[in-house]
Structure formats: structure tokens, C-alpha cells
Amino acid sequence: MRTAVRPHILNYMVQYQQTRFDASFAALSDATRRGVLEQLGRADASITDLADKFHMTLTGMKKHVGVLEQAGLVTTQKIGRVRTCKLGARRLEEEAAWIESYRRVWAARFDALDKVIEELKRKEKTDGRKKRK
Amino acid sequence: MDAKKESENPTAAQRKSDREMVVTRTFNGPARIVFKAWTTPELLKQWWAPKSLGITFISCEADVRTGGSYRFVFGHPSSEQPMAFFGKYIEVIPDARLVWTNEEGGETGAVTTVTFEEIGGKTLVVMRDLYPSKEVLDDAIASGSTGGFNEEMFAQLDELLVTLGGGKQEAE
Numbered sequence: 001m002r003t004a005v006r007p008h009i010l011n012y013m014v015q016y017q018q019t020r021f022d023a024s025f026a027a028l029s030d031a032t033r034r035g036v037l038e039q040l041g042r043a044d045a046s047i048t049d050l051a052d053k054f055h056m057t058l059t060g061m062k063k064h065v066g067v068l069e070q071a072g073l074v075t076t077q078k079i080g081r082v083r084t085c086k087l088g089a090r091r092l093e094e095e096a097a098w099i100e101s102y103r104r105v106w107a108a109r110f111d112a113l114d115k116v117i118e119e120l121k122r123k124e125k126t127d128g129r130k131k132r133k
Numbered sequence: 134m135d136a137k138k139e140s141e142n143p144t145a146a147q148r149k150s151d152r153e154m155v156v157t158r159t160f161n162g163p164a165r166i167v168f169k170a171w172t173t174p175e176l177l178k179q180w181w182a183p184k185s186l187g188i189t190f191i192s193c194e195a196d197v198r199t200g201g202s203y204r205f206v207f208g209h210p211s212s213e214q215p216m217a218f219f220g221k222y223i224e225v226i227p228d229a230r231l232v233w234t235n236e237e238g239g240e241t242g243a244v245t246t247v248t249f250e251e252i253g254g255k256t257l258v259v260m261r262d263l264y265p266s267k268e269v270l271d272d273a274i275a276s277g278s279t280g281g282f283n284e285e286m287f288a289q290l291d292e293l294l295v296t297l298g299g300g301k302q303e304a305e
Contacts (some may be wrong), residue, residue: 095148098274103146105186106156106260110144112180116170117162124166 027071032056035065037073044086047076051063151267154243154292156260163250167258168228170195171247181208191215199225203233241269 027033032054037054039045051061065085068074075088142159149155160167170176188207195203204219217237223301224232229249235242243262250257264270 054199095274097148099154101154102154103144106146106158108145108183108185109180110158110160111143112159112183112256113167114142114171116176117160117166120166120169120176121162131204 027067027073030064031069033068036061036064036068036085040085040087041076044084046082046084048082050085135236148270149261152264152270154262154264154270158265160256160258162256163254164228164249164256166247168231171231171249172225177205177289181205188216195223197222197231199223201225241265246262264268 014088028037035054036050039050047058047065050056050065051058054061056064061094065074065076069076071089074085076085077085078084139232142161143254144156144158146156162300163278170180172195174193177195178190181193182188187231188209190207191206193205195201195205195269198204199222202221204217206215206217218235220229220234220242221235222233223244224230226249231245231247235245237244243266245265246261246263248259250259264273
């Protein structure tokens, strides 16, 4: 149940992201950089676009993007004269993390299901004994 | 029966293809009993929302027969609105197979197939979520992960920063 799982997964993602925060800490401690990440979450953008959007100089934005890039939160690619920024580099890692979260949701359910099954088995045994009497 | 440790019957999850997630698990009981636990609302309630997931059942309706529908409603501390999950059972083969739709997300919902295979008194359960397209599954993954970078996460980060006593620093 994809959509049923998603909100539950958030719990795990929060835990997971918290450990990851250590690595991204400096990068995320700045409001502009957080804004840049949000912006890139919506669409890729050039450094010029981002500088405009955040009313900054090109040099200032380059610095911010550089910090994000070092933290692995953003990747950039220069095509012609334009450097395009996108969220990233961690896609595969994120997919692995998502699958692990998904697995943990089901593992938690199935551990609870084990108990239900034990209970049903116990009941059947008792009922069986009653019937034999 | 002794209480079994979770590691004894591990849960495996895998992205089997571009549009398919698969979860497998073995249970120490016959298929008949495992199937019963998946198809009886009072029993579903006992395991579908374990405490560790942080959600609680508000209601659980499941009319488990081909063409029947289900509706699970949960409460979650992070959302004021209860969350409803619903769909239809499109195939029900007693003690062997369940197929249901997941319709709360509209057209992007996966179709879930669960098979129950009894082997020597134990039951292997294989659960497949088949998504309509690769893009839909990719999006689901992206929203569960990069989606972490949302306002809520940032608020949490801010909190963390305050806790650490650093406050906000401009790392220029």
C-alpha cells in the first residue's frame, strides 16, 4: 500500500535525516541556502536565476551553491555559459534509504502480525481440545 | 510457542523493477491462519498499525471478497486530519492470494498483490506493489526522501540548532 505507507515512512525519514544532518549541517544552517534547496526542489535553475530570485550578487550565490555542492545537496553542470544547479547527487542513496524505511514499516507490522498468528494458533489448539472432548 | 525474535524471520524489501516494490516475510504458522489475520478487520487492527509506527487506528473496515472494499482510517500526531486509505479487493483466493487497489492517491495508486505459500507448516508471504509507471514510483520515493527538505524538516533543523546552543550562524 504505497500511499498508506508514505506518511508512516516520514517517521523513519525524520530519524534518518537527523543522522544525516551532521554532514549537511553547515550547509543548511543558512536561510538563503535552505531557500535555494527549496527552490531547486521545484525546478532546476541557473546560478543567475537563483541570484535574481534571492536578490544577491552572482558571486554571493556562487558561494552558497558551492557550500551546498560540497555537502552533496546540490550538483551543478555547466552547459555552454550557463551553470545549472539541481538537487542531488544522493538519489541512489535516497532510494536505498526509502526502501529501507519501507522495509522497516513492514517489519514492524509483521512483528506485530507474528503475535496475532501465535494467538490464533493457541486458540485453535484450545478449541481443538474442546471439540475432542 | 515461544516468542520468536524478529531476526529469525527477516523482512526483505526490494525494488524489483522500475515500477514494482516487493516485500517478503515468512511466518511461523499455516497459510490458513496467516490469511485469516490479513482478512479479518478485528485482527488487522491488531497488527497493521503497531505502536512503533506512531499511528493509531480510528476505524478499520474490510469486506474481503472479490469486488469488496476496504477503508482504514488512522490518526497520526503529525497531522490533525485523520488519514484514510481505501480501495477494492479485486481478487480474493482463500489462503492463497489477495489483490487490492490503493485508491486514496487517485490514479497514481499501486495495485497490491499478496501471496501466501505454505511450506512445511510455515507461510511465505510475498507482497508486491505494482505502480502504474516508473515515474509514479520515482515520485513516491522522491517525496519520501528529498521531500524531507520541507518546512517541517527545516523547523526541526532550526530546533536542533537552538538545542545545540549555536543559534544560526552565517557561514559565509
